[in-house]
Amino acid sequence: SQKIEQNSEALNIQEGKTATLTCNYTNYSPAYLQWYRQDPGRGPVFLLLIRENEKEKRKERLKVTFDTTLKQSLFHITASQPADSATYLCALSHASGGSYIPTFGRGTSLIVHP
Amino acid sequence: EAEVAQSPRYKITEKSQAVAFWCDPISGHATLYWYRQILGQGPELLVQFQDESVVDDSQLPKDRFSAERLKGVDSTLKIQPAELGDSAMYLCASSLFRDQETQYFGPGTRLLVL
Numbered sequence: 316s317q318k319i320e321q322n323s324e325a326l327n328i329q330e331g332k333t334a335t336l337t338c339n340y341t342n343y344s345p346a347y348l349q350w351y352r353q354d355p356g357r358g359p360v361f362l363l364l365i366r367e368n369e370k371e372k373r374k375e376r377l378k379v380t381f382d383t384t385l386k387q388s389l390f391h392i393t394a395s396q397p398a399d400s401a402t403y404l405c406a407l408s409h410a411s412g413g414s415y416i417p418t419f420g421r422g423t424s425l426i427v428h429p
Numbered sequence: 430e431a432e433v434a435q436s437p438r439y440k441i442t443e444k445s446q447a448v449a450f451w452c453d454p455i456s457g458h459a460t461l462y463w464y465r466q467i468l469g470q471g472p473e474l475l476v477q478f479q480d481e482s483v484v485d486d487s488q489l490p491k492d493r494f495s496a497e498r499l500k501g502v503d504s505t506l507k508i509q510p511a512e513l514g515d516s517a518m519y520l521c522a523s524s525l526f527r528d529q530e531t532q533y534f535g536p537g538t539r540l541l542v543l
Contacts, residue, residue, distance in 0.1 A: 351532075358522070359520075417532070419471035421471040
């Protein structure tokens with residue numbers, strides 16, 4: 316069956332360090348993969364999208380990589396700040412009947428300590 | 430900045446009662462999604478609309494859940510009868526086109542079934 320895995324344990328890092336979050340998947344052929352940020356009690360907010368034929372995308376302090384051979388995406392936040400503390404969700408979308416159907420992972424909580 | 434609107438924000442009901450949630454997507458967005466998110470898990474897609482048509486409802490418990498988007502604009506998700514296990518956050522999201530992948534989420538409706 317299709318499966319998306321994100322580390323269920325919280326990631327604790329010190330301010331200024333680089334946070335690296337992992338998203339692994341099995342039995343999927345995603346057309347693209349997205350990362351979202353979610354704060355407690357609020358809806359997710361889109362951060363970055365990477366397509367199956369792309370290896371890396373960057374946006375300010377954010378970087379995402381996509382390895383379709385390893386079936387893995389890595390999400391990096393450089394120079395992390397306490398304000399980056401949140402849950403980060405990866406979402407894979409696969410093509411179906413002319414549309415793209417999204418599936419989310421359970422998310423990884425990031426805690427940045429001052 | 431345009432936002433996805435949802436109401437109510439909170440709902441407490443007793444099991445076996447009927448509940449309904451409303452979502453108004455960003456103006457012009459053709460694709461609308463309903464998700465259920467249980468605490469500590471990622472959003473689970475319940476139903477996806479393209480205009481007024483259902484694109485995917487494979488995870489919608491059709492014996493008790495129904496969703497409609499009659500004019501291809503706002504949408505209603507109904508549960509009848511509600512069960513204790515339905516307690517969750519119900520999120521609505523929209524995107525511009527079927528291949529416009531960025532989803533914009535509303536604030537969600539927190540449902541508690543007693």
